[in-house]
Amino acid sequence: xxxxxxxxxxxxxxxxxxxxxxxxxxxxxxxxxxxxxxxxxxxxxxxxxxxxxxxxxxxxxxxxxxxxxxxxxxxxxxxxxxxxxxxxxxxxxxxxxxxxxxxxxxxxxxxxxxxxxxxxxxxxxxxxxxxxxxxxxxxxxxxxxxxxxxxxxxxxxxxxxxxxxxxxxxxxxxxxxxxxxxxxxxxxxxxxxxxxxxxxxxxxxxxxxxxxxxxxxxxxxxxxxxxxxxxxxxxxxxxxxxxxxxxxxxxxxxxxxxxxxxxxxxxxxxxxxxxxxxxxxxxxxxxxxxxx
Amino acid sequence: xxxxxxxxxxxxxxxxxxxxxxxxxxxxxxxxxxxxxxxxxxxxxxxxxxxxxxxxxxxxxxxxxxxxxxxxxxxxxxxxxxxxxxxxxxxxxxxxxxxxxxxxxxxxxxxxxxxxxxxxxxxxxxxxxxxxxxxxxxxxxxxxxxxxxxxxxxxxxxxxxxxxxxxxxxxxxxxxxxxxxxxxxxxxxxxxxxxxxxxxxxxxxxxxxxxxxxxxxxxxxxxxxxxxxxxxxxxxxxxxxxxxxxxxxxxxxxxxxxxxxxxxxxxxxxxxxxxxxxxxxxxxxxxxxxxxxxxxxxxxxxxxxxxxxxxxxxxxxxxxxxxxxxxxxxxxxxxxxxxxxxxxxxxxxxxxxxxxxxxxxxxxxxxxxxxxxxxxxxxxxxxxxxxxxxxxxxxxxxxxxxxxxxxxxxxxxxxxxxxxxxxxxxxxxxxxxxxxxxxxxxxxxxxxxxxxxxxxxxxxxxxxxxxx
Amino acid sequence: xxxxxxxxxxxxxxxxxxxxxxxxxxxxxxxxxxxxxxxxxxxxxxxxxxxxxxxxxxxxxxxxxxxxxxxxxxxxxxxxxxxxxxxxx
Numbered sequence: 106x107x108x109x110x111x112x113x114x115x116x117x118x119x120x121x122x123x124x125x126x127x128x129x130x131x132x133x134x135x136x137x138x139x140x141x142x143x144x145x146x147x148x149x150x151x152x153x154x155x156x157x158x159x160x161x162x163x164x165x166x167x168x169x170x171x172x173x174x175x176x177x178x179x180x181x182x183x184x185x186x187x188x189x190x191x192x193x194x195x196x197x198x199x200x201x202x203x204x205x206x207x208x209x210x211x212x213x214x215x216x217x218x219x220x221x222x223x224x225x226x227x228x229x230x231x232x233x234x235x236x237x238x239x240x241x242x243x244x245x246x247x248x249x250x251x252x253x254x255x256x257x258x259x260x261x262x263x264x265x266x267x268x269x270x271x272x273x274x275x276x277x278x279x280x281x282x283x284x285x286x287x288x289x290x291x292x293x294x295x296x297x298x299x300x301x302x303x304x305x306x307x308x309x310x311x312x313x314x315x316x317x318x319x320x321x322x323x324x325x326x327x328x329x330x331x332x333x334x335x336x337x338x339x340x341x342x343x344x345x346x347x348x349x350x351x352x353x354x355x356x357x358x359x360x361x362x363x364x365x366x367x368x369x370x371x372x373x374x375x376x377x378x379x380x381x382x383x384x385x386x387x388x389x390x391x392x393x394x395x396x397x
Numbered sequence: 398x399x400x401x402x403x404x405x406x407x408x409x410x411x412x413x414x415x416x417x418x419x420x421x422x423x424x425x426x427x428x429x430x431x432x433x434x435x436x437x438x439x440x441x442x443x444x445x446x447x448x449x450x451x452x453x454x455x456x457x458x459x460x461x462x463x464x465x466x467x468x469x470x471x472x473x474x475x476x477x478x479x480x481x482x483x484x485x486x487x488x489x490x491x492x493x494x495x496x497x498x499x500x501x502x503x504x505x506x507x508x509x510x511x512x513x514x515x516x517x518x519x520x521x522x523x524x525x526x527x528x529x530x531x532x533x534x535x536x537x538x539x540x541x542x543x544x545x546x547x548x549x550x551x552x553x554x555x556x557x558x559x560x561x562x563x564x565x566x567x568x569x570x571x572x573x574x575x576x577x578x579x580x581x582x583x584x585x586x587x588x589x590x591x592x593x594x595x596x597x598x599x600x601x602x603x604x605x606x607x608x609x610x611x612x613x614x615x616x617x618x619x620x621x622x623x624x625x626x627x628x629x630x631x632x633x634x635x636x637x638x639x640x641x642x643x644x645x646x647x648x649x650x651x652x653x654x655x656x657x658x659x660x661x662x663x664x665x666x667x668x669x670x671x672x673x674x675x676x677x678x679x680x681x682x683x684x685x686x687x688x689x690x691x692x693x694x695x696x697x698x699x700x701x702x703x704x705x706x707x708x709x710x711x712x713x714x715x716x717x718x719x720x721x722x723x724x725x726x727x728x729x730x731x732x733x734x735x736x737x738x739x740x741x742x743x744x745x746x747x748x749x750x751x752x753x754x755x756x757x758x759x760x761x762x763x764x765x766x767x768x769x770x771x772x773x774x775x776x777x778x779x780x781x782x783x784x785x786x787x788x789x790x791x792x793x794x795x796x797x798x799x800x801x802x803x804x805x806x807x808x809x810x811x812x813x814x815x816x817x818x819x820x821x822x823x824x825x826x827x828x829x830x831x832x833x834x835x836x837x838x839x840x841x842x843x844x845x846x847x848x849x850x851x852x853x854x855x856x857x858x859x860x861x862x863x864x865x
Numbered sequence: 866x867x868x869x870x871x872x873x874x875x876x877x878x879x880x881x882x883x884x885x886x887x888x889x890x891x892x893x894x895x896x897x898x899x900x901x902x903x904x905x906x907x908x909x910x911x912x913x914x915x916x917x918x919x920x921x922x923x924x925x926x927x928x929x930x931x932x933x934x935x936x937x938x939x940x941x942x943x944x945x946x947x948x949x950x951x952x953x954x
Contacts, residue, residue: 118934118935119878146949147945151937153941154937157937328607769900769932770905770934831935835904837903
């Protein structure tokens with residue numbers, strides 16, 4: 106389960122060492138925008154050593170490599186992939202060919218290292234107009250792709266519009282990405298809310314993203330993680346309802362009844378599936394133990 | 398009858414200060430204090446030697462005392478806290494006699510018991526009249542509470558009030574009354590009020606600090622103590638202040654009407670008072686100028702003496718529900734060190750640490766599990782400031798350890814879903830990140846400081862560091 | 866790997882290390898400054914030696930100014946400095 110993803114600069118040891126305690130379901134050690142060109146080599150080795158020795162735990166580890174139009178991306182993969190990060194985040198994906206290129210390169214490393222194929226997954230960062238229009242083809246182009254992530258800062262530059270807090274200018278792109286990802290059965294993550302101090306604004310933005318169908322949201326500040334987790338977790342009422350649904354289905358099975366209703370509403374397959382998803386998230390968040 | 402006297406020198410002469418005597422100072426001007434240095438310079442010029450200085454705290458601004466130690470003017474030093482500058486010199490063995498460390502409660506109690514005798518107290522007073530009534534609430538050098546100075550004034554043989562704001566008799570709303578005062582000296586400036594705000598008195602923005610603060614606030618809630626009548630103290634560390642903020646939010650949300658907030662008071666505690674979280678603040682010293690402003694204007698913000706705050710024979714600490722404290726080291730028996738750094742150099746002291754831990758129902762230590770490759774948890778602390786049996790919970794960003802003598806508390810925290818681990822597990826988690834540190838080498842044959850627990854017994858000694 | 870020029874890596878920020886590598890005529894020379902010298906000085910030197918050996922460096926002067934970096938950070942900074950000092954990449 107992945108609600109929140111948190112960026113951590115790849116060349117700052119003091120931040121990396123505590124990256125796993127900030128509450129994010131997933132941390133993204135960044136080799137791209139957070140690292141200047143002159144320090145790419147340094148960050149790459151630091152992140153590789155982090156994966157190899159530090160044993161960050163309790164969260165998923167994703168590495169954002171450099172885009173395929175640079176000379177850094179394959180060097181990044183050479184160092185990183187053998188140490189089995191959960192996923193690689195590939196920025197500036199314009200189309201399926203970018204993903205294919207990277208996926209094949211990863212496959213080569215996996216083979217060389219005797220790793221099982223498709224051990225290392227890919228999260229595609231969609232932040233160009235071309236990427237948005239190709240979203241469906243990107244989402245479904247490769248088995249490694251497990252999620253898409255919308256990056257609105259670069260995207261609005263490409264759109265030649267002003268990025269606003271309200272985000273009217275990216276509504277189409279958000280919906281397009283959600284639709285493409287859901288159509289291909291992969292997760293989809295919303296763009297970071299960039300005003301670090303504005304916690305109320307973060308909640309509003311995250312609730313809107315959830316309403317559109319996003320799986321979760323990426324953050325550039327640890328201070329936003331709690332809010333994102335809260336918004337993208339099932340509510341108490343949702344969890345209670347899901348338990349009721351599954352309980353009543355169990356009972357119906359025992360009694361040999363076919364049609365089941367709860368509070369006057371027919372319980373059909375989509376409702377049962379939704380309830381199962383909620384219970385799965387509940388287990389992932391609360392460990393399946395009793396809680397209030 | 399006016400007690401005005403022309404100069405510090407004349408006051409020293411009038412008090413009959415002689416070789417071998419003990420003089421005292423309070424630290425309400427904190428790192429902005431001028432008085433301790435002024436008096437010692439004068440004593441040195443007069444050729445008096447072999448003086449013991451009992452200052453409630455020694456800050457970096459008091460570094461000139463090092464030269465007075467080297468010259469034999471000062472041969473004894475007693476305090477409750479010592480900044481890193483003087484601490485380094487002491488740790489390296491600049492003084493023959495060991496420093497005597499006490500706690501904020503132990504110091505006045507020892508004076509009252511007669512085990513700590515003060516010949517002459519020099520009391521910096523932001524406002525005074527010519528007969529020695531004084532207060533810290535007004536004047537250009539206002540410091541707010543004068544809590545630590547009461548014991549000196551009550552117990553010293555001679556008391557000299559040193560002020561830079563002489564007002565017409567009587568001082569309205571005095572803290573220390575004239576009956577205890579022998580002489581009043583007017584000087585240009587007793588200190589720099591901006592220096593009062595020394596150390597960390599702002600809420601941290603560090604995500605690790607905030608994480609620990611959240612855990613600490615949840616510990617307080619899970620303990621069951623957060624209800625009407627709640628009383629609370631926090632130090633001035635960034636993470637403990639952040640915890641106070643979370644606790645305030647919980648109190649406001651659940652409409653909890655607390656009893657009192659205590660300690661060194663910061664603007665965050667003032668805000669809690671003003672927003673109805675507490676009936677009163679019990680203020681032994683002000684940590685920032687917002688607190689100074691509040692104690693002047695709000696009758697519910699009360700000045701108390703160190704003795705009433707933390708004295709050994711029954712004091713406000715015994716009515717305290719929760720205290721949040723820091724640590725440089727914690728050991729497997731929950732003993733806490735805030736006297737020395739990891740290399741054995743003195744850079745702190747108990748202050749009210751040992752007193753509040755002993756008095757409160759719940760003493761919570763908040764500290765990062767690793768600081769620059771040094772694990773917080775060690776087998777045995779370099780110096781015991783606060784004994785482990787008075788410490789209830791250690792909160793770090795990677796887990797919370799509960800003292801085995803509090804099984805019912807542990808159960809509550811586990812039930813609340815908090816990440817409770819054993820203290821030796823915490824040590825192992827830290828050492829997995831840092832590696833196992835080699836023990837530091839200290840000169841076991843040379844004691845540079847004795848640490849007195851609040852009851853006056855020696856709880857530990859600090860050894861000389863080994864310099865290459 | 867042959868060290869042909871001076872190179873640096875890392876920073877002087879807390880939890881990081883600043884490493885300088887210089888060519889050396891005969892053998893390995895390590896200069897270490899650290900805020901945790903007593904506690905970890907020997908460990909740090911051993912790690913530096915290991916990274917030198919892994920990269921088959923036999924002649925170099927390595928100066929480490931450690932600000933409390935954990936082991937994998939020290940190793941990363943030394944390795945980066947060595948790679949930068951071996952000439953054109």
